[in-house]
Amino acid sequence: MKRADVDIGPYRVGDSDLPLSGAAVLGLLEGVLSRGVPFRFRAGGSSMAPFIRDGDVILVSPLRDDSPGVGEVVAFLHPETEKLVVHRVIGRREAGCLIRGDNAEGRTADLVSPRNVLGRVTRVERGGKNVQLGLGPERLAIAFLSRAGLLLPMCLGASRLIRPFRKSSR
Amino acid sequence: MTEIRMEAAYIPSEDVVAREIEGELIIVPLAAGIGDLEDELYTLNETGKDLWARLDGKSTLQEIARGLAEEYEAPPGEIEEDVRGLVQELVRRRMLVEASGR
Numbered sequence: 001m002k003r004a005d006v007d008i009g010p011y012r013v014g015d016s017d018l019p020l021s022g023a024a025v026l027g028l029l030e031g032v033l034s035r036g037v038p039f040r041f042r043a044g045g046s047s048m049a050p051f052i053r054d055g056d057v058i059l060v061s062p063l064r065d066d067s068p069g070v071g072e073v074v075a076f077l078h079p080e081t082e083k084l085v086v087h088r089v090i091g092r093r094e095a096g097c098l099i100r101g102d103n104a105e106g107r108t109a110d111l112v113s114p115r116n117v118l119g120r121v122t123r124v125e126r127g128g129k130n131v132q133l134g135l136g137p138e139r140l141a142i143a144f145l146s147r148a149g150l151l152l153p154m155c156l157g158a159s160r161l162i163r164p165f166r167k168s169s170r
Numbered sequence: 171m172t173e174i175r176m177e178a179a180y181i182p183s184e185d186v187v188a189r190e191i192e193g194e195l196i197i198v199p200l201a202a203g204i205g206d207l208e209d210e211l212y213t214l215n216e217t218g219k220d221l222w223a224r225l226d227g228k229s230t231l232q233e234i235a236r237g238l239a240e241e242y243e244a245p246p247g248e249i250e251e252d253v254r255g256l257v258q259e260l261v262r263r264r265m266l267v268e269a270s271g272r
Contacts, residue, residue, distance in 0.1 A: 032205030
């Protein structure tokens with residue numbers, strides 16, 4: 001090395017040319033939450049649709065010794081893949097939480113140990129606006145319907161009812 | 171401009187989280203009490219990372235510069251100026267604080 005090159009380079013994530021890997025996001029999330037501070041990042045994937053969509057910005061807050069309740073959306077370390085996942089708690093067991101994506105009803109719920117649950121989702125932003133649906137008191141009903149395998153049919157039914165109304169209201 | 175004292179020790183601010191991930195040091199400012207990936211993040215190059223690792227709140231910048239000069243093929247005066255420059259920038263961005271000022 002010819003000289004001590006000590007420049008720092010700020011970069012933006014999102015439209016950045018230096019995108020962060022899933023492992024990097026996980027490492028930063030753990031680092032930030034361990035300081036008792038919420039962590040805000042852009043979610044990817046459709047497993048939580050329609051309540052969290054691909055590209056929504058979510059805020060994950062520390063659990064603060066308070067285990068997540070049924071219906072809450074949590075960020076956790078997947079027991080098999082060890083990747084960061086954001087899904088909903090649909091049940092509790094002695095060994096941990098039963099967690100599944102809202103849009104993944106055909107799949108078996110993951111049993112996740114409390115030490116692998118990293119934080120709870122406390123805010124969802126879409127297009128610069130807060131989206132509360134799915135995080136309020138209705139979360140219990142969503143978890144119940146998800147466990148019963150009725151959430152997706154209900155959502156599809158609701159969207160069929162709402163769509164004609166939207167068209168006619170223009 | 172922030173005055174940097176080479177005889178002082180500096181330490182990472184409590185307002186940042188720094189993690190080395192996949193060989194890269196990434197610094198997240200905790201702006202407004204949130205670690206925000208939608209905001210600016212910072213990364214340091216190899217030498218900056220080496221400097222960051224030595225900012226333990228005990229070693230003075232002079233001592234750190236001497237240590238770096240032993241490791242890198244560069245004139246000590248040049249290394250000292252580079253250390254001063256980076257520390258100044260990091261202090262200006264509130265990522266570093268003088269150890270006695272914590």
